[in-house]
Amino acid sequence: MTAIGGSEVRPIKKARGGFWARLFRHNRLACVGAALVSFFVLVTLLAPVLAPPQGNCRRALGMEGTQTVPGPLAYLRELVATPGACLQMPRVGFAAQPNPPAAGAPLGRVNGYDIRYGLVWGTRTAIFLGLTVLAITVTIGSLVGLTAGFLGGVTDNLLMRLTDVIFAFPALVLILVLVAALGPGLLNIIIALSLVSWVGLARVVRSEVLRLRELEFAAAAQSLGASRARIALRHVLPNAIGPLLTIVVLEMGSLPIVAGTLSFLGLGTPLGYADWGQLIALAQKWIQGPPGEPFAYWYVTLFPGLCIFAYSLGWSLLGDSLAEALDPRNR
Amino acid sequence: MLSFILRRLLALPLILLAVTFLIVLVMQLIPVEQRAAAYTTDLAQLSRIPEIIKTNRLDASVFEQYWRWLGQALGGNLGFSRTSGQPVLSTLAARFPATLELTLSTLIPLIGLSVWLGSKAAVQRGRAADTFIRVIAVVSSSTPSFVLGVWLLVIFYGALDLLPGTGNLSNDSAISFLTGEIKRVTGFVTIDALLGGRPEVFWDAIKHLIMPVFTLMVVGSAGLIKGTRTSMLEALNSDYIRTARAKGVSERVIVRKHARRNALLTVITLAGLSISGLLQGAVIAETLFGYPGVGAWAAQAAALGDLPGVLGFALLAATIVVLINLAIDLAYTVIDPRVRYA
Numbered sequence: 001m002t003a004i005g006g007s008e009v010r011p012i013k014k015a016r017g018g019f020w021a022r023l024f025r026h027n028r029l030a031c032v033g034a035a036l037v038s039f040f041v042l043v044t045l046l047a048p049v050l051a052p053p054q055g056n057c058r059r060a061l062g063m064e065g066t067q068t069v070p071g072p073l074a075y076l077r078e079l080v081a082t083p084g085a086c087l088q089m090p091r092v093g094f095a096a097q098p099n100p101p102a103a104g105a106p107l108g109r110v111n112g113y114d115i116r117y118g119l120v121w122g123t124r125t126a127i128f129l130g131l132t133v134l135a136i137t138v139t140i141g142s143l144v145g146l147t148a149g150f151l152g153g154v155t156d157n158l159l160m161r162l163t164d165v166i167f168a169f170p171a172l173v174l175i176l177v178l179v180a181a182l183g184p185g186l187l188n189i190i191i192a193l194s195l196v197s198w199v200g201l202a203r204v205v206r207s208e209v210l211r212l213r214e215l216e217f218a219a220a221a222q223s224l225g226a227s228r229a230r231i232a233l234r235h236v237l238p239n240a241i242g243p244l245l246t247i248v249v250l251e252m253g254s255l256p257i258v259a260g261t262l263s264f265l266g267l268g269t270p271l272g273y274a275d276w277g278q279l280i281a282l283a284q285k286w287i288q289g290p291p292g293e294p295f296a297y298w299y300v301t302l303f304p305g306l307c308i309f310a311y312s313l314g315w316s317l318l319g320d321s322l323a324e325a326l327d328p329r330n331r
Numbered sequence: 332m333l334s335f336i337l338r339r340l341l342a343l344p345l346i347l348l349a350v351t352f353l354i355v356l357v358m359q360l361i362p363v364e365q366r367a368a369a370y371t372t373d374l375a376q377l378s379r380i381p382e383i384i385k386t387n388r389l390d391a392s393v394f395e396q397y398w399r400w401l402g403q404a405l406g407g408n409l410g411f412s413r414t415s416g417q418p419v420l421s422t423l424a425a426r427f428p429a430t431l432e433l434t435l436s437t438l439i440p441l442i443g444l445s446v447w448l449g450s451k452a453a454v455q456r457g458r459a460a461d462t463f464i465r466v467i468a469v470v471s472s473s474t475p476s477f478v479l480g481v482w483l484l485v486i487f488y489g490a491l492d493l494l495p496g497t498g499n500l501s502n503d504s505a506i507s508f509l510t511g512e513i514k515r516v517t518g519f520v521t522i523d524a525l526l527g528g529r530p531e532v533f534w535d536a537i538k539h540l541i542m543p544v545f546t547l548m549v550v551g552s553a554g555l556i557k558g559t560r561t562s563m564l565e566a567l568n569s570d571y572i573r574t575a576r577a578k579g580v581s582e583r584v585i586v587r588k589h590a591r592r593n594a595l596l597t598v599i600t601l602a603g604l605s606i607s608g609l610l611q612g613a614v615i616a617e618t619l620f621g622y623p624g625v626g627a628w629a630a631q632a633a634a635l636g637d638l639p640g641v642l643g644f645a646l647l648a649a650t651i652v653v654l655i656n657l658a659i660d661l662a663y664t665v666i667d668p669r670v671r672y673a
Contacts, residue, residue, distance in 0.1 A: 173644065177645075180635075180636055301482060
């Protein structure tokens with residue numbers, strides 16, 4: 001392309017080496033994304049250090065006296081299965097007014113809740129939510145896509161019309177209806193998000209399967225006597241899942257936004273749950289400062305907002321660069 | 332062609348049936364007493380809940396309940412929405428123009444700007460401008476609309492007091508509408524104000540639109556910019572562009588006529604999708620900015636388990652999405668003569 005009088009089109013920098021080199025070399029955006037994501041993963045791992053457990057959480061982790069960080073065993077246990085008490089933001093008083101950053105609550109308090117605690121432990125909520133929803137949707141999406149693409153005919157038609165129906169409706173409203181019906185709470189949010197977001201994945205897998213099953217390796221497997229199920233599961237499915245990688249990375253960033261929106265609309269996690277969306281919902285009342293001090297409550301909106309934004313940005317940058325690197329045209 | 336349109340239009344009722352049935356089915360998860368409470372308008376009526384369940388047959392099977400709703404809906408009665416305190420149909424009629432005004436005011440600048448940025452990025456591929464536009468797209472895709480909205484409100488409403496924080500009109504302007512001083516012709520407050528010869532009311536309405544429109548634009552632009560960039564790159568790399576360059580066609584004409592027109596097909600699809608996205612964004616933006624549209628009402632109805640309200644909104648949203656998909660398919664035939672429907 002570039003050789004022909006195309007002074008306007010510069011040759012694209014080609015990174016030597018494998019896929020990972022192509023992803024990160026000469027690509028500052030990918031590096032920033034990876035750094036942001038690693039930062040949040042680190043925050044998740046170090047949550048008890050960054051925001052020391054209090055009250056019931058201390059008891060749940062068996063912490064004594066002056067201990068600020070749980071012992072190694074309790075730490076490990078808490079990493080694998082965080083006790084519910086630790087995901088409850090400690091509340092100091094019921095003061096209506098937010099408290100500015102001070103010792104004890106370096107990012108301030110809103111409705112008596114320590115904002116730092118909510119943000120640090122809320123990272124766990126966000127990552128747990130993302131991983132769980134994706135595990136469910138990738139499983140359902142691939143199975144439905146595989147079934148539809150491989151069996152074809154009536155099954156395909158029925159499954160695809162089902163996706164049409166779900167697509168004929170703004171996803172957020174469908175999620176709202178589901179959460180309204182199931183009742184609020186993290187588990188129900190996860191169920192609602194999963195029920196709606198497998199659809200896109202199923203369509204991607206289906207179109208991949210339709211392409212792959214016509215390729216030589218499928219015919220080769222068949223000629224070797226492999227059963228239809230074996231061809232579908234062992235040969236076609238692993239190849240069809242590749243294109244999901246980018247979508248999965250992007251979804252990791254966008255799922256907490258949807259969950260936050262639900263909290264913001266009053267259908268989220270129960271009051272006091274360490275969840276970013278809830279902190280924003282609480283901040284909504286403090287948009288206007290007292291007369292003469294317009295930015296008096298800046299910390300209430302700034303920190304939770306920045307946190308969601310940075311988390312989502314990290315995954316988006318990573319996903320975007322991944323899409324560029326996976327694009328065969330860039331090889 | 333005509334038979335294609337007819338077939339698609341015939342599919343519309345089927346999709347609407349499926350969508351509404353899905354919602355009635357999901358709503359069965361709500362305890363029957365809570366659903367019955369949606370029929371009451373004041374606390375005194377709460378004692379009548381068993382009666383309400385009986386008269387509305389809320390404890391019947393899903394199919395029977397759906398059948399009842401369908402019979403009423405076909406008779407033009409979509410039920411009563413407790414959230415708005417009005418019949419669903421009149422709520423839709425009263426609130427939809429505001430949502431339409433908001434979405435249209437967003438859609439036109441949104442498409443223009445995103446297509447311009449996307450093709451700019453493709454032409455300048457790999458250079459500073461491309462990176463910059465890519466960063467804009469990524470940043471806008473990772474900005475939650477409720478965070479952006481709250482920040483905008485803190486700065487422009489709370490601190491600077493430059494823009495109004497709620498509604499689509501300030502009190503004085505709203506009164507001119509209520510008293511009939513300004514006639515409701517189109518239902519759009521901006522256009523009606525102009526038709527009524529009241530520029531100050533028009534300006535007032537515009538000021539109320541700025542923040543919600545900006546919020547919707549930021550959130551909606553990412554996909555459009557990225558999509559335009561990808562399809563422009565594909566077009567710019569194709570053989571006919573090489574031929575055009577070989578013929579000595581100027582770069583400007585190549586980009587404008589040869590590449591952009593061919594990239595339009597993808598852009599149209601994405602623009603259609605973004606309308607569905609805008610409907611979704613409207614739910615958040617309207618709630619955030621107290622805008623009197625259907626989105627804010629739908630969010631409230633869903634939160635309250637107001638089944639007739641949710642079904643009414645579902646019908647509206649699904650009809651719009653299906654009609655837009657049809658319009659996109661028809662637009663293909665205009666843009667690309669190779670596309671024909673039998």
